Amino acid sequence: MKKALCLLxxxxxSGCMNNYGIDDLAMLSGIAFDTSEEDYLDVTAMYxxxxxxxxxxxxxATSKNTEIELMSQTKREIAFGQLRIALFGEEIASEGIYPIxxxxxxDPSIGPLVKLAVTKGTAKDILxxxxxKEPNTGSYIETMLAKFDEEYVFPSVxxxxxxxSYFDDGVDPFLPLISSTGKNIILDGLVLFQNDRLVTxxxxxxxxxxxxxxxxxxxxxxxxxxxxxxxxxxxxxxxVRNSHKTKVMRExxxxxxxxxxxxxxxxxxxxxxxxxxxxxxxxEIEIKINNALNREMKExxxxxxxxxxxxxxxGGSIRNSLSYAEWKKLNWEETYPNIxxxxxxxxxxxxxxxxx
Amino acid sequence: xxxxxxxxxxxxxxxxIQSGVTIFSLPRITADAxxxxxxxGILIVSLYSMINILFIAMVFHYGDGRSIFKIFEDxxxxxxxxPFFLCLALLWCILGILxxxxxxxLFQMLYLPDLSPSVYILxxxxxxxxLVSKGIYQIGKTTIIFFFMTIWTIFLMLYFxxxxxxxxxxxxxxxxxxxxxxxxxxxINAFLGYEIVILMFPYIAxxxxxxxAFFYGNLITTFIIYLPLCFICFGVLSFDQLKNETFxxxxxxxxxxxxxxxxxxxxxxxxxxxxxxxxxxxxxxASDEVFRYAVPKIKSSKISILILIMISFLISLIPDxxxxxxxxxxxxxxxxxxxxxxxxxxxxxxLAITKIKRKRKMS
Numbered sequence: 161m162k163k164a165l166c167l168l169x170x171x172x173x174s175g176c177m178n179n180y181g182i183d184d185l186a187m188l189s190g191i192a193f194d195t196s197e198e199d200y201l202d203v204t205a206m207y208x209x210x211x212x213x214x215x216x217x218x219x220x221a222t223s224k225n226t227e228i229e230l231m232s233q234t235k236r237e238i239a240f241g242q243l244r245i246a247l248f249g250e251e252i253a254s255e256g257i258y259p260i261x262x263x264x265x266x267d268p269s270i271g272p273l274v275k276l277a278v279t280k281g282t283a284k285d286i287l288x289x290x291x292x293k294e295p296n297t298g299s300y301i302e303t304m305l306a307k308f309d310e311e312y313v314f315p316s317v318x319x320x321x322x323x324x325s326y327f328d329d330g331v332d333p334f335l336p337l338i339s340s341t342g343k344n345i346i347l348d349g350l351v352l353f354q355n356d357r358l359v360t361x362x363x364x365x366x367x368x369x370x371x372x373x374x375x376x377x378x379x380x381x382x383x384x385x386x387x388x389x390x391x392x393x394x395x396x397x398x399x400v401r402n403s404h405k406t407k408v409m410r411e412x413x414x415x416x417x418x419x420x421x422x423x424x425x426x427x428x429x430x431x432x433x434x435x436x437x438x439x440x441x442x443x444e445i446e447i448k449i450n451n452a453l454n455r456e457m458k459e460x461x462x463x464x465x466x467x468x469x470x471x472x473x474x475g476g477s478i479r480n481s482l483s484y485a486e487w488k489k490l491n492w493e494e495t496y497p498n499i500x501x502x503x504x505x506x507x508x509x510x511x512x513x514x515x516x
Numbered sequence: 517x518x519x520x521x522x523x524x525x526x527x528x529x530x531x532x533i534q535s536g537v538t539i540f541s542l543p544r545i546t547a548d549a550x551x552x553x554x555x556x557g558i559l560i561v562s563l564y565s566m567i568n569i570l571f572i573a574m575v576f577h578y579g580d581g582r583s584i585f586k587i588f589e590d591x592x593x594x595x596x597x598x599p600f601f602l603c604l605a606l607l608w609c610i611l612g613i614l615x616x617x618x619x620x621x622l623f624q625m626l627y628l629p630d631l632s633p634s635v636y637i638l639x640x641x642x643x644x645x646x647l648v649s650k651g652i653y654q655i656g657k658t659t660i661i662f663f664f665m666t667i668w669t670i671f672l673m674l675y676f677x678x679x680x681x682x683x684x685x686x687x688x689x690x691x692x693x694x695x696x697x698x699x700x701x702x703x704i705n706a707f708l709g710y711e712i713v714i715l716m717f718p719y720i721a722x723x724x725x726x727x728x729a730f731f732y733g734n735l736i737t738t739f740i741i742y743l744p745l746c747f748i749c750f751g752v753l754s755f756d757q758l759k760n761e762t763f764x765x766x767x768x769x770x771x772x773x774x775x776x777x778x779x780x781x782x783x784x785x786x787x788x789x790x791x792x793x794x795x796x797x798x799x800x801x802a803s804d805e806v807f808r809y810a811v812p813k814i815k816s817s818k819i820s821i822l823i824l825i826m827i828s829f830l831i832s833l834i835p836d837x838x839x840x841x842x843x844x845x846x847x848x849x850x851x852x853x854x855x856x857x858x859x860x861x862x863x864x865x866x867l868a869i870t871k872i873k874r875k876r877k878m879s
Contacts (some may be wrong), residue, residue: 320772328756375683416826476683484692
């Protein structure tokens with residue numbers, strides 16, 4: 161009797177739920193944000209239905225009404241659960257993106273894995289780029305960024321990681337920068353933020369040095385130019401970072417930080433005509449690589465300092481060397497540009513290419 | 517002879533009553549309560565509950581495993597005891613249903629906006645009726661099954677090793693804004709539930725391992741669940757981010773991405789309804805125990821549980837929304853914290869007095 165009653169209840173319940181066919185849903189895969197006149201936000205969202213790819217756009221929608229405005233343009237129910245990527249135009253990124261991030265964080269249907277990126281020009285143009293082979297631009301960009309992340313070339317930044325750096329008082333967030341060539345979408349480098357505002361950009365080559373300095377990135381690839389007898393030669397290395405030590409020294413209010421980074425790499429590409437088999441050549445190349453790395457990374461630190469952005473977490477290192485009261489008293493804006501940096505990178509070549 | 521609860525069942529029961537919905541927000545609560553590195557605060561609160569459990573264990577030991585009603589009767593007349601236990605019965609059944617309602621409303625907010633919480637509560641009450649009328653021994657057996665169905669979720673946390681950074685913990689201990697009193701009480705509430713054990717005395721074999729089992733339950737909650745969870749949250753999320761996350765643990769569960777499945781947090785959350793169910797069932801069971809003592813005319817446990825379910829259901833209709841329910845739970849939780857400490861202490865007091873009296877009589 162009791163079992164029958166339970167069964168009856170369960171059966172009755174199945175009628176209570178709303179059910180959606182997949183055809184009735186507009187599952188957004190990508191969304192792009194740009195500035196518009198005055199307070200308005202220009203939102204472009206895209207979704208794919210099983211048979212076609214629709215891109216709908218809307219202008220002059222306030223951020224609060226975006227959802228209603230988008231809803232009024234489709235017969236389907238808008239679902240954010242499958243959102244893969246959110247793009248921000250350069251302009252809106254330099255004005256601050258936290259209000260948008262906040263609306264993401266507050267929506268229970270949007271998970272922390274949504275990837276974020278900044279676009280050269282307007283984000284809308286990137287999202288509506290018609291790619292020849294992959295019509296779903298949103299998921300294409302997501303896959304591309306995920307690939308870079310998996311191969312440890314560039315880290316992809318998702319909602320959780322961005323929010324974490326935004327709220328952390330010892331590090332500033334960064335996002336990948338992408339652009340469109342009309343037919344293809346390419347990764348251009350990284351953009352650096354101060355709080356939630358874009359401050360400066362780094363190209364792909366420079367980004368690598370920034371990532372080498374940041375602690376949570378442990379392997380990747382790097383391209384270098386070294387000089388042999390006044391001849392420029394290109395080198396392509398894949399590296400594993402073995403140790404990353406930071407030493408903070410303090411005299412009164414003058415901080416100096418020493419980075420000690422040890423890596424081992426394998427020489428995967430070399431354009432010069434030295435014989436790589438010889439030990440002396442290997443040693444010489446190693447020294448030249450180390451000189452180049454030291455120079456580039458020192459320059460990178462000065463560059464970051466000049467723009468007052470801290471994506472590598474210098475603040476965190478200093479914070480963790482102070483007491484709480486000292487850290488709270490410290491004026492970071494004034495302290496950061498005056499920090500002395502020194503750096504010691506040593507790269508050991510683990511193996512050379514398979515052909516001389 | 518009546519079947520007794522196995523020590524392992526006691527351990528699991530205590531752990532299952534202790535950890536409930538609060539687990540999803542606990543890291544934030546510790547951050548609010550203790551400031552930076554608030555996860556260490558878990559140890560302090562756990563120590564407090566250990567001491568509280570020690571009092572309960574002392575009542576069990578010195579009272580020779582007698583039920584608390586008998587101990588009370590040594591000193592106080594039944595006329596006085598009955599209204600007191602009636603109040604307790606009310607408190608526990610309301611606490612039970614509100615814990616369930618809180619979970620239902622959260623479920624509605626997060627995953628099923630179309631689900632009416634009443635439907636969930638009705639189903640839950642059917643389970644409560646079935647389990648409580650079967651008695652503590654059957655509840656114990658069910659709890660073991662539910663325990664193994666939920667405990668593995670903690671191992672999912674290993675996934676976060678790659679996101680974890682010690683630098684994020686900062687070397688500052690208990691710094692920043694602190695709401696020690698209000699939020700600290702919530703951390704204590706997260707540990708509450710062990711006090712129900714005081715009613716289980718007649719169902720527990722009097723042995724050392726039973727007493728140890730009381731403590732093991734709290735140890736599981738502390739060292740297998742709460743402490744690792746909070747520690748990971750403090751190292752994966754930055755401090756101010758953590759303070760802004762309403763349910764940091766759910767956010768972490770949302771972060772999982774397996775090749776075949778993602779967004780498993782809704783699954784984990786639904787799984788937790790089993791845990792919540794046990795908490796609710798145990799509060800109803802406790803309520804039923806004291807209710808039948810307070811109103812001795814009711815002989816059958818089925819009738820008393822039905823009465824309790826009806827009363828509590830009607831009362832649970834008053835707070836309508838999540839915020840109301842949480843405010844109620846907050847206040848009831850504080851009352852519960854007082855009872856959890858007050859009940860064993862007053863029992864110990866009575867035991868001491870009767871012992872002294874007896875000694876005087878002897879001499």
